[in-house]
Amino acid sequence: MVIRGEEKMTVIGIDLGTTNSLGCVYRNGKAELIPNAYGSYLTPSVVSMTEDGKLIVGQPAKDRLITHPERTVSSFKKDMGTGRSWKLGEKSFLPEELSSLVIRSIVEDAQNYLGEEIEEAVISVPAYFHDEQRVAVKRAGVLAGICVERIINEPSAAALASYFTANEEQNMLVFDFGGGTLDVSLVDCFDTMVEIVSVAGNNRLGGDDFDRLIAEHFLREHGMGRQQLCAQEYAVLLKQAERCKKLLSQQEEVVMHATVGDRVYESTYTMDRLFEESKDLLKEIRQVIGRALKDGKMTIHDVDLVVMAGGSSKMPLIQKYIRHLFHKAPMVQGNCDELIALGLGLVCGVKERKEEIKDYILTDICPFSLGVATINEADPDRAYMANIINRNTVLPCSRVRRFYTASDQQDYVVVEVHQGENTYAQDNLLLGKIEISVPPKPKGKEAVDVRFTYDINGILVVDTRVVSTGVVKTHIISQKIPEAELEERVRELEKLKVHPRDLSENQQMMERLEALYQEVYPEQKEQVQQMIRTFEEFLDGQNPRQIQGYRRYLEKAVSVLEYYDPFEEEFDASESDWDLWDEEEAQDPDNEETDEEEFWKKEGDDHSWTS
Known part of the structure; x- marks a missing residue:
């Protein structure tokens, strides 16, 4: 939060x-949407350049999409972080430059509405945006003259808004369908926690695709192709297709008109026809939902509530399809266009430590796997991807794996850091390369531990440790984040660099389990042994929430098994001394510091490097 003096x-x-x-802020105990200069909460993400070189944004720019299509651009968000440029007249602009104009417009509207200066923002992005795209969004904020303190996944914001209103513990699926992107998130809501379980998405699928689909079928029906229309005629056709799509939510049949040359064409559309023509797009939607459910280890029957977010989720076709897939009506809370913004307003309230919402915690996860390139002996030119942080890992997080040299007398290794889900490293996004020296030894006799520590804002700290020498080097892959912010984030990430096995509370629990195994009756030993195995599996998984949950279960189960008074005629587990455990736990606070040898605890993974 920006503080000026005491203000x-x-x-x-x-x-x-x-x-x-x-835009949305938190004030007077609620999230409040910001109206723009035209009295609307929605500012079209459109930029246009006038003939005298002036840039205009929002509704006035959108009005020029038809009259001046060659000087007006929209849907540029999909190209964030790709390096693709968009042309306005004779000038070219990157998507983040165009987005900065939209951000600046919203900030100015907010300043005029609130009567105060705004210097800090929380901005939402599609959950499936990779690091370069997220950094492009932050860069857009910098270009707009505002500090972007945090990036929030769009469905996460929608989940917070829904849960804050309903305040009911449940498994929630957020279906966020915008004009150009689709995100699906599974969310576990309980107490004041909104925990993201899994995400899946398609950054090239949105409501605009239905507009183009209707337009293409219209042309095909009349024996025409896209090339036969000038830019202005095609812009008008897309506008008519969008109108047709929207009207089908109000009436059963819509007649669509379009002018090409000096002739007027028309077609009649019904919901059934739109469904038939949209089957391929609906199949893509189903695949994204299926991937989110699979990654979250859930089925449709585990989902208590489906929340619709994003403007395109208002389409009756989409709502009907979701109802068909889940066998239940989705929740359409207010205006789908506004749900994400309202969630962001709540995030601002949490950040500002507002009393009624300060205790809410919104966790997020890593949408893509992070790993390194390892040698492929069958095809040395196509290195394998070895994951260190798997997708859908709760953030922030820290993970370590061990890798071995791939050739005799190898004296250096190159750590290629990639992000993505493809088998071959070069098919994923390259984040950076790190070269480190190692003592020359026979193949496989030298090893390097590689630790990734990562947060949702795109800061990846890579620690490398040569096993034989103990030399540790730290490398920061930050995607051009400002130095002051980088230093603060790195300090926060340092706290995570402890393996769960080395935390005092986990060590203490393992010692209790091992001692209990020696003391229990023979018929109870298998039960305790299974507890130990399961706890070890959770520790290996390095998921803090799962470890904490199972440890709480063990605290109760172990206390029951430990409690035995030979002077009592009958054992009653309900009389176990839970208060004594609480006192002992309070006297042994979490120890998050460990020496370097413990910190670099050996991992059993056997991988070789490309060199």
Whole structure:
């Protein structure tokens, strides 16, 4: 939070959308949407350049999509972080430059509405944006003259808004369908926790695809191709297709008109026809939902509530399809366009430590796996990807794996850091390369431990440790984040660099289990042994929440098995001394520091490097 003197500056949440963008703040005990200069909460994510070189943003720019298509651009969000440029007249702009104009417009509207200066923002992104795309969003904020303190996944913000309103413990699936992107998240809501379980998405699938689909079928029906239309005619056709899509939510039949040359064409659309023509797009939607469920180890029957977010989720076709898939009606809470922005407003309230919401915690996960390139002996030119942090790992997190040299007398290794899900490293996004020296030894006789420590804002700390010498080097892959912010984030990430096995509370529990195994009756030994095996599996998984949950279970189960009074006629587990355990636990606080040898605890993974 920006503080000037004793005055705390308002933080704004910005839903930077493909089609429309919104601003929201937290005040007077609730999330409050910001109206723009035209009295609307929705600011079209459109930029246009006038003939005299002036840039205009929002609704006035959208009005020029038809009249000046060659000087107006929209849907540029999908190209964030790709390096692709968009042309306005004779000038070219990167997507983050165009997005910065939209962000600046929303900030100015907020300043005018609130009567105060705003210097800090929380901005949402599709959950499936990779690091370069997230950094491009932060860069857009910098270009707009505002500090982007945090990036929030869009479905996470929608989940927070829904849970804050309903306040009911449940498994929630957030279906966030915007103009250009689709995100699906499984969310576990309980107490004041909103925990993301899994995410899946398609950054090239949105409501705009249905507009183009209707337009293409219209042309095909009349024996025409896209090349026969000039830019203005095609812009008008897309506008008519969008109108047809929207009207089908209000009426059973829509007549679509379009002018090509000096002739007017028309077609009649019904919901059944739209469904038939959209089957391929609906199949893609189903695949994304299936991937989220699979990664979250759930089925449709485990989902208590389906929440619709994003403007395109208002389509009756989409809502009907979701109802068909889940055998239940989805929840459409207010205006789907506004749900993400309202969630961002709540995040701002948490950040500003507002009393009624300060205790809410929104966790997020890593949408893509992070790993390194390892040698492929069958095809040395196509290195394998070896994951260190798997996708859907709760963030922030820290993981370590051990790798071995791939050739005799190898005196250096190159750590290629990649992000993605493909088998071959070069098919994934390359984040950086690190070269380190190692003592020359026979193949496989030298090893390097590689630790990744990562947060949702895109800061990846890579620690390398040569096993034989103990030499540790730290490398920061930050994607051009400002130095002051980088230093603060690195300090926070340092706290995570402890293997769960080395935490005092986990060591203590393992010691209790091992002691209990020696003391229990023979018929109970198998039960305790299974507890030990399961606890070891959770520790190996390095998921803090799962470890904590199972440890709480063990605390009760072990206490029951430990409690035995030979002077009592009958054993009653309900009379176990739970208070004594609480006192002991309070006297042994978490120890998050460990010496270097413990910190670099040996991992059993056997991988070889490309060199």
